[in-house]
Amino acid sequence: MVLVDLAAIAIYKGSGKKFFQALAFQLDIPTENDEGKSLTMDQLKEEIAANCNDSTLLIFPEAKRLTTGIRYWLEDLMASGVRVVCLAVANPGRDIFLEMLEIELEMPSDQRIREVMRSEAKRQGLNISESRLAELQPLAGRNPMVAKKVVRNESLGLKQHKPEHTQYVVIMPIIIAALMSFGIIRFIGMGTGNKSLYIFGGVSLVAGMTLKQLGSIRGARKRLGQ
Known part of the structure; x- marks a missing residue:
C-alpha cells in the first residue's frame, strides 16, 4: 500500500513562477524569504525539491504543456523517489515520459x-x-x-450540425471490399461464360464506384478570408 503525506496538482499556463508557486502553496512551502520578498523560480524549485520525498505525490494535467526545464526538474524529483502523475491525451514519448508507466483511462460513458x-x-x-x-x-x-x-x-443560439470530434468508425475499407467483391463476380462470370454474372458484376461495380464518387462531393472547406 502506497502512503501519500503530501500532494499537489498544477497546470502549466505559461508562467513558470506561478506554476511553482501553486505547487509550493499546496505543499505548505513558503514562497517568500525572511525579508518578505518573493522567491525566484530557481529558489522555488530548490525549496520544493528539498521538501519532497517518496511520500509526495505531484499531479500534472495537460502534461504536454510542461517545458523542457520543468521536465528535467521532475526527472531529478523522480530519481529521488517523488511520485509524479502526468495526464495527457497522448504520450509525448520523450525524456521523463519514457520512464513512466503508461495507463490508458477509459473514455467517459x-x-x-x-x-x-x-x-x-x-x-x-x-x-x-x-x-x-x-x-x-x-x-x-x-x-x-x-x-x-x-x-x-x-x-448562444448557434446552429450545430457538424460533430466537433473524430470518434467515429471509418467504413471506407468496407465499401472498397464490397466493390472488389463485385469485381470478383464479374471475373467469375467472364471465366465461366455466365453472362448474367458478368453483367451483374460489371453493372454493380460501376454503380458502386459512381455512388462512392457522388458521396464524396463536398463544398469548400475553407472559410471566407482563409
Missing part, C-alpha cells in the same frame, strides 16, 4: 457526458429538455470539454 452537459446547462442558466440533450450529445462524442462547448453554443 454516455451517461457521464450527459451529466456534464446538464451541469454546464445549469451553470449557463439554460433549460434544456432531455430530448434536446439527446440530440446534442452526438455532437460532443465522449469529450467532456466538447460537451461543455456544445451547451455554450446552444445557449
